[in-house]
Amino acid sequence: MNLFKPLLTALSIISLVSGLPRAEAHPVAFEGALSLLGFTSSKEQDFQALYSWNPRIATGLRQLRFETERGPRQFSLVQANWLVRRWNEKTSQANLYLGAGGGVEKNARLAGLGSIEADWESRRLYTSGQYQSIGFSRNPAIQSMKLRAGFAPYLAEYTELHSWFILELSRTPRMERKTEITPLIRIFYRNILTEFGRSVGGDFKFNFMVHY
Amino acid sequence: MKVRLKAKSLIPLLALGFSLSATAAEKITVGVNGMVCSFCAQGIEKKFKANDAVQKIDVKLEKHEVTLDLKDGKNLTDDEITQLLKASGYGVEKITRQSAAE
Numbered sequence: 083m084n085l086f087k088p089l090l091t092a093l094s095i096i097s098l099v100s101g102l103p104r105a106e107a108h109p110v111a112f113e114g115a116l117s118l119l120g121f122t123s124s125k126e127q128d129f130q131a132l133y134s135w136n137p138r139i140a141t142g143l144r145q146l147r148f149e150t151e152r153g154p155r156q157f158s159l160v161q162a163n164w165l166v167r168r169w170n171e172k173t174s175q176a177n178l179y180l181g182a183g184g185g186v187e188k189n190a191r192l193a194g195l196g197s198i199e200a201d202w203e204s205r206r207l208y209t210s211g212q213y214q215s216i217g218f219s220r221n222p223a224i225q226s227m228k229l230r231a232g233f234a235p236y237l238a239e240y241t242e243l244h245s246w247f248i249l250e251l252s253r254t255p256r257m258e259r260k261t262e263i264t265p266l267i268r269i270f271y272r273n274i275l276t277e278f279g280r281s282v283g284g285d286f287k288f289n290f291m292v293h294y
Numbered sequence: 295m296k297v298r299l300k301a302k303s304l305i306p307l308l309a310l311g312f313s314l315s316a317t318a319a320e321k322i323t324v325g326v327n328g329m330v331c332s333f334c335a336q337g338i339e340k341k342f343k344a345n346d347a348v349q350k351i352d353v354k355l356e357k358h359e360v361t362l363d364l365k366d367g368k369n370l371t372d373d374e375i376t377q378l379l380k381a382s383g384y385g386v387e388k389i390t391r392q393s394a395a396e
Contacts, residue, residue, distance in 0.1 A: 112337025112382055137337075137383030170328030170385040172358055205330050205355060240335040240353045273336050293333055 108291060109163035109179045109199060110140040116294040117142075123287040125149040125257055130161070138165045144183060144195075146216065148224055150256045155224065157193050157216055159185035174204040181214075192218045208232040208246065226254040232268065244270035248277065259283050319349065322362040324375055325387030329358055334384065341382045345370065358387070 111117050111134045121128040126149065132142030139162065146157045161183035169176040181197035193216060201210035210230045217223030232248035246268035253261045264287055266279030277289035329335060335353040338360060342351045347368035352361040364370060376386045 108333060111333065112340065114340070115337065137381065165383075168328070168383060172325070172327050172387055173330070175328040175330050175334070203330055237356065240332055240339075240355050244332060270332055272332050275333075293336060 108293075109181055109197075110134050110138060110165045111293045113137055118292045118294075119290070121287070121289045123281075123285050125259065125285065126254075132161075132163065137168075139163070144185075148254070148257065150224065151258045152256070156188040157185060157195075159183040159193065159195055159216075161195060174202065176200070176202040187218070187221060191221055193221070194218050205237050206234050208234075208248070222256065224254065224256050226252065228252045232266075241272070244268075246270065248279075250279075259285070319366050319393075320364045320369070321392045322364065322370065322375065323390045323392070324360050324362065324379070325389075326358055326360060326379060327385035327387050329353075329355065329360075329384055331355075337382045338379065338384060341378050345378065 108117065108119070109132075111132075113134060113136045115134040117130070117132040117134065117140070119128075119130040119132070127147045128144070129146075130142055130144045132140045134140040141160070141162045144157075144159045144161045146159070148155045161181060163179055163181045166178045166180055168178075177200065179197075179199040181195065181199070183195035185193050185195075187193040195214065195216045197212065197214040199210065199212045201208070203209070208231070210228075212228045213225075214227075215223045215225045229251045230248055232246045234244065234246050236245070238244045248266040248268055250264045250266060251261070252264070259281075262281040262283055262285065264279045264281040264285075266277045266287065266289075268275065268277045270276075273293045275289075275291040278287065280286050326338065329338060332355075335355060339351055339353055342348050342360070342362060347364050347370045348362055349365045349368075350363040352363075353359075354361070362370065362375075372389050375389055379386050
């Protein structure tokens with residue numbers, strides 16, 4: 083745990099300084115889990131289907147679309163995620179993930195993806211940081227960064243409905259709106275998680291995750 | 295003659311009773327490290343439910359515990375429990391056992 087917090091702080095600082103990119107929650111789930119993840123806003127869509135071979139490795143397919151300042155860009159990728167390290171404490175958990183992928187951008191250009199993500203959570207508090215870069219050689223990379231902090235107004239049991247308030251700071255330099263601050267509400271029941279919110283700039287966002 | 299037959303017929307009944315009490319279902323409470331959300335609990339629940347020895351599992355996030363009811367005649371060692379939790383991505387804080395007869 084002592085190692086993780088400085089790491090997350092460093093990651094956050096690096097991301098802010100370099101204007102780097104975004105990420106996804108739960109890149110790896112439990113062994114045998116099929117995970118469906120989706121994010122949508124007016125300027126960005128991201129859908130993933132992942133299979134966790136064990137608690138450390140997940141692979142799957144990903145479809146992304148960005149409405150950049152130079153027009154739309156769409157990617158179809160195969161992705162692998164790796165849980166590099168997990169810290170399990172009695173009342174909290176922290177994780178460090180790496181992701182890599184390859185595929186094509188629309189118009190059949192090759193595309194590659196790299197990502198790093200870290201998070202720490204307890205039953206009451208949650209923080210995470212993500213960086214992601216997508217692109218290849220002569221195609222300018224789309225880099226995005228996301229920082230989140232959240233809290234649960236009440237504590238719920240496994241079979242009860244969980245609710246969270248989350249504040250997200252995202253920065254994607256190649257988008258028209260480069261920096262966004264978005265308050266979100268997370269509703270979480272058993273294996274289904276949904277988030278919805280509206281950024282300060284007026285963009286509605288919806289996020290979902292299901293583990294089977 | 296009748297007395298001898300009755301005594302002999304009691305022996306297998308006594309042996310059966312003894313064997314039943316020796317393998318009565320056990321309840322195991324496991325303190326889990328890192329179990330802080332429903333996704334965590336879901337993974338642990340699935341892992342243990344898939345084990346042949348487990349009759350029932352109850353997850354309590356508030357207590358950071360899972361309680362396992364084992365099937366009659368089945369056993370799960372501390373090592374096996376630790377390995378199952380490790381395979382789920384979590385750690386063991388402590389394991390306590392209680393037989394059904396208590």
